[in-house]
Amino acid sequence: MNALFVLCSPECFLTLSALFLLLWQAIAKPNYKSVGILVLASYLISGVLLLPFVDNQGIYWNGLYVWDKMAVLWKVFFLITGFLVTYLSLESNSLITKGRAEFYTLPLLTTAGMALLASVRDFILLFVGLEIVTVSFYILVAFQKEFPSALEAGVKYLVIGALASSFLVMGIAFVFGITGSTQFDEVARFAQNNPVSTPLVLGLIFVLVGLGFKASAVPFHVWTPDVYQGASTPITSYLAVGSKAAGFVVLLRVLNLPFYDQSFQKHWIPLIVLMALLSVILGNLAAIPQRNIKRMLGYSSISHGGFLLMGLSAHNTIGCAAVIYYFFAYLVAIFAAFLVVILLEKNQPSGISIKDFNGLYQKNGLLAWSMAFAMISLAGLPPLMGFFGKLMVFLAAWESGQHLLVIVGALCAAAGLYYYIGVVRAMFWAEPETVQRIVLSPATKVLLWILSIGSILLGFYAEPVIKLVGAVLS
Amino acid sequence: MENFFFWTFVLTMIGSGIGVIANKNPVASAMNLVLMIISIAGLFVLLGAYFLAAVQVLVYAGAVMVLFLFIIMLLDLKAEQQANFRMLGIIGGLLTVLLLGIGFFLAGKNITSLVGKMGIVIQNNSIKALGELLFGNYALAFEAVGVLLLISMIGVIILSKKDLD
Structure with missing residues (x-):
C-alpha cells in the first residue's frame, strides 16, 4: 500500500477537499456558487483519480479495508450520486437561504463515508462509516432550520437513527463476544469451524435491524415518509439513493462474507424474505393515496427497498448483480424525477403535489418527458432500465426458490403502476391552471437529456451492462 | 464478595x-x-x-x-x-422489553463461550494495549472517527448559530 494509493482513494481525496473548502470559505468568504462548482469539480477529479487503481486488488489497513472491483463500482456509484446531489443543490439554491457553502461541502464528507463503506471489511469500520453517513444526514435533513417541518424531520431521523445504531452496536458486540474478532474473514472462519450458537444469531438479527433502518425496509421504515417530506429536495434525493445504497452495500458485504456460511443463511434468508415481502406490499399500497410527490416517492423508495432485498434473498451472484444494476436504474430515475421536482418547486416553495404536475407538457416538453421516463422506469415498464432491474431481481429470487415472494412482488409492482402512471397522466392529459413556460438553463437541459437517454439506452442494452457487473462480482 | x-x-x-x-x-x-x-x-x-x-x-x-x-x-x-404516559407507549415498551429479554435469555444460555472469549480481551485491557490497538490495528477507523467528530462539530455550529451567512 503506497501513499499515492491512499491519497487517490475517494474517501481520502473527498475528505481533504472538504477540509480545504471549509477552511477556504471561513477565511476568504468566497461566493457560495464557486464553492458549489468546486465541490462538483472534486467529485470529477476523484473519479479521474480512481482510474489508475481500477485493477488493484487487495486487503489493506490490517484487514479493515478491501479494494476490489465491487468496491470500485460502488465508489463510482457514490461519486455520481454526490455529483448529482450537489448539482441539484445548486439548482435549488433559492430554497436554501443560509449556510449555503456548508450545504455544498457537507455532502463531500458524507460521500467519503459512503465510499469507505463500499470497501469495509471489519465491523468496527462498518460502524464508524455508517455513523459518518448517518450523522451528516441528521444535519443535512434539519438544515433549513427556519422551517419547522425540516426540524421535525431532523429530530425524527435522529431519534430513530440513534435507536438503529444502538441495535447495530449491540449486534456487533454479540458477534465479537462469540467469535473474538470483528474482522469479516475471521468471523467467517469461526462460523465454518464452529456451530452457530444463539448469541451469534442474536448478533446477526441486531445487525440486520440496524441495517434495515438504513435500507428503510419495513418494519424499520416509519421515519421514511416524514423525513423525505421534511428535508429539502436535494437531500431527499440523496437519502433516497445514497443513504439507501450505503445500507445495501453494507448488507452485500456482510451477508456475503461473515454471515455467508450455510448455518447463518438458514437464519437470515427468512428474515430478508419477510422484510422484502412487507416492504413491497406496504410501500406500493401506501404510496397510492399520497398527494405530496416527495411523500409518494418516499413510499416508492420503501417498495424499491423491498425489490432490492428480493435480490439479496436469492443469495447468489445473479442476485447481487441484480441489486447493483437495479441501483443504477434507480439512481438515474430518482435523480431525473427530483430534478424536475426542484425546478417546479422554484415557483412553489411550499411543496409539490401531484396536482402541480397538471399540464406540465404544455409548460415544458422536456421536463414532462424526463419525468415520464423516470416514472415509467421506476414503475418497471419495458424497455427502460427499471424494467430489467426488476426482471433480474425476480429471476434471481425465482431461481433460488422464493416463488411466493416473486408472485407477491409482481402483483405489487403492478399495483405500483397506478400511482406512477397517475403522475404521467397529470402531465400529459390534465389541463394546467396557468400555461406559463418554464425556462431551463442549458446545463440542466443537457443533464435531463443524459438521464432520459441513459435510462432508455441502458435499458435496451442491459445485457452488456449486466455481464460487466457479473464479471465484477465473480 | x-x-x-x-x-x-x-x-x-x-x-x-x-x-x-x-x-x-x-x-x-x-x-x-x-x-x-x-x-x-x-x-x-x-x-x-x-x-x-x-x-x-x-x-x-x-x-x-x-x-x-x-x-x-x-x-x-x-x-x-x-x-401523561400513553398506554400505547407503555404496552409497546413492555413488549420490546419482553422480546429483547427472551432474545438475551436464549443467548445467555451459551454464556460460557462468551466468558472464555472475553477473558482474552480483558487480559490486554491496559491503556497501552488499548492505545496500540487504536493507533495500530484500527488506525483507519480511528481516523474515520476524527472525520465523524468534525462533521458533528460543523453540524452543531450550523444548527445552533443564529446569523449563518
Missing part, C-alpha cells in the same frame, strides 16, 4: 434505569441516569477494565451528564412534567 458487588451494581443499574423513564421530572431522570452510568462503571471495574470504568465516569457522568442537566435547567421543561 465479587458476587455481592455484582448484584449491587446490577440492581442499582436496573432500578435507576427504570427511574429514568418512570420519573416525570427531567432533572430526576438525569440524576437517575448518572447513577446508572456509575453502576455500569462499577461493572467494568469488576471485569478488570479499569480504564473503561474511569472513562465512563469522567466522560459520561462528568461531562455529558453535566451538559444534559445544564440544558434541562435552561429549558425549564414544565409541560413535560404534566404530560
Whole structure:
C-alpha cells in the first residue's frame, strides 16, 4: 500500500477537499456558487483519480479495508450520486437561504463515508462509516432550520437513527463476544469451524435491524415518509439513493462474507424474505393515496427497498448483480424525477403535489418527458432500465426458490403502476391552471437529456451492462 | 464478595434505569441516569477494565451528564412534567422489553463461550494495549472517527448559530 494509493482513494481525496473548502470559505468568504462548482469539480477529479487503481486488488489497513472491483463500482456509484446531489443543490439554491457553502461541502464528507463503506471489511469500520453517513444526514435533513417541518424531520431521523445504531452496536458486540474478532474473514472462519450458537444469531438479527433502518425496509421504515417530506429536495434525493445504497452495500458485504456460511443463511434468508415481502406490499399500497410527490416517492423508495432485498434473498451472484444494476436504474430515475421536482418547486416553495404536475407538457416538453421516463422506469415498464432491474431481481429470487415472494412482488409492482402512471397522466392529459413556460438553463437541459437517454439506452442494452457487473462480482 | 458487588451494581443499574423513564421530572431522570452510568462503571471495574470504568465516569457522568442537566435547567421543561404516559407507549415498551429479554435469555444460555472469549480481551485491557490497538490495528477507523467528530462539530455550529451567512 503506497501513499499515492491512499491519497487517490475517494474517501481520502473527498475528505481533504472538504477540509480545504471549509477552511477556504471561513477565511476568504468566497461566493457560495464557486464553492458549489468546486465541490462538483472534486467529485470529477476523484473519479479521474480512481482510474489508475481500477485493477488493484487487495486487503489493506490490517484487514479493515478491501479494494476490489465491487468496491470500485460502488465508489463510482457514490461519486455520481454526490455529483448529482450537489448539482441539484445548486439548482435549488433559492430554497436554501443560509449556510449555503456548508450545504455544498457537507455532502463531500458524507460521500467519503459512503465510499469507505463500499470497501469495509471489519465491523468496527462498518460502524464508524455508517455513523459518518448517518450523522451528516441528521444535519443535512434539519438544515433549513427556519422551517419547522425540516426540524421535525431532523429530530425524527435522529431519534430513530440513534435507536438503529444502538441495535447495530449491540449486534456487533454479540458477534465479537462469540467469535473474538470483528474482522469479516475471521468471523467467517469461526462460523465454518464452529456451530452457530444463539448469541451469534442474536448478533446477526441486531445487525440486520440496524441495517434495515438504513435500507428503510419495513418494519424499520416509519421515519421514511416524514423525513423525505421534511428535508429539502436535494437531500431527499440523496437519502433516497445514497443513504439507501450505503445500507445495501453494507448488507452485500456482510451477508456475503461473515454471515455467508450455510448455518447463518438458514437464519437470515427468512428474515430478508419477510422484510422484502412487507416492504413491497406496504410501500406500493401506501404510496397510492399520497398527494405530496416527495411523500409518494418516499413510499416508492420503501417498495424499491423491498425489490432490492428480493435480490439479496436469492443469495447468489445473479442476485447481487441484480441489486447493483437495479441501483443504477434507480439512481438515474430518482435523480431525473427530483430534478424536475426542484425546478417546479422554484415557483412553489411550499411543496409539490401531484396536482402541480397538471399540464406540465404544455409548460415544458422536456421536463414532462424526463419525468415520464423516470416514472415509467421506476414503475418497471419495458424497455427502460427499471424494467430489467426488476426482471433480474425476480429471476434471481425465482431461481433460488422464493416463488411466493416473486408472485407477491409482481402483483405489487403492478399495483405500483397506478400511482406512477397517475403522475404521467397529470402531465400529459390534465389541463394546467396557468400555461406559463418554464425556462431551463442549458446545463440542466443537457443533464435531463443524459438521464432520459441513459435510462432508455441502458435499458435496451442491459445485457452488456449486466455481464460487466457479473464479471465484477465473480 | 465479587458476587455481592455484582448484584449491587446490577440492581442499582436496573432500578435507576427504570427511574429514568418512570420519573416525570427531567432533572430526576438525569440524576437517575448518572447513577446508572456509575453502576455500569462499577461493572467494568469488576471485569478488570479499569480504564473503561474511569472513562465512563469522567466522560459520561462528568461531562455529558453535566451538559444534559445544564440544558434541562435552561429549558425549564414544565409541560413535560404534566404530560401523561400513553398506554400505547407503555404496552409497546413492555413488549420490546419482553422480546429483547427472551432474545438475551436464549443467548445467555451459551454464556460460557462468551466468558472464555472475553477473558482474552480483558487480559490486554491496559491503556497501552488499548492505545496500540487504536493507533495500530484500527488506525483507519480511528481516523474515520476524527472525520465523524468534525462533521458533528460543523453540524452543531450550523444548527445552533443564529446569523449563518
